[in-house]
Amino acid sequence: NDYEYLLKYGNKSVTYILAQFNQGINDDLRDSIMSRVVYDVLGVQCNVNPQDYSKTSEWFKDFKIRDEIILYDKFSYDGNDKIIKCIYDFMIMQNNLRSDYKGNFLPWIYVFDTIEQDGRYKVFIKMSYQYFNVYNTENGAIIENQGGLSIPAVVTIEKSEDGIFVVSDMQQARDGGEYATSIRSMCVDFDNNELKEIADRMIMNDDKLN
Secondary structure, three states, X not given: OHHHHHHHOHHHHHHHHHHHHHHOOOOOHHHHHHHHHHHHHHHHHEOOOHHHOOOHHHHHHHOOEOXXXXXXXXXXXXXXXXXXXXXXXXXHHHXXXXXXXXXXXXXXXXXXXXXXXXXEEEEEEEEEXXXXXXXXXXXXXXXXXXXXEEEEEEEEEEEOOOOOEEEEEEEEOOOHHHHHHHHHHHOEOOOOOEOHHHHHHHHXXXXXXX
């Protein structure tokens, strides 16, 4: 049907429908369907629900797209720990490579332990980040959760020729039945010796850090 077809194309349909409405509204069934598509695609970005109006033309007079507030588009770690800053910078760089999301991005890490050998570091962390949108409304801000991730990881950091700390490797825990096993396999020192105590802490404390 028309509703499902238009909904499938998301924001492209919204652009098309709004252009149609700007040319004129007949207040017929088709207009009612299209207004519902706009509302369902935009979600909290749409300031008024067409179901609260008897006519699409009346709804469209009040309609507007809520402005999004960008809070963390340029998040940066302002502490003094160069190792931690290196990890945050790496997470931010990975996020900036994403082309499918341009809203708020908030990363954070919990450090279980750090080992060092010959100027190289392994940092055992819980790596987390959250995506969310914030919109202005007449009654204050609305926050819309867009998902995120929280996962144990081991980050290897070295110094470049310029003396700058850089991430040379990152391993993340696997899902499901391989979760604990994968944490133990990546909790090793630079000579590949098992670091059982660190692995135990990463596994046992996982639920407390979610």
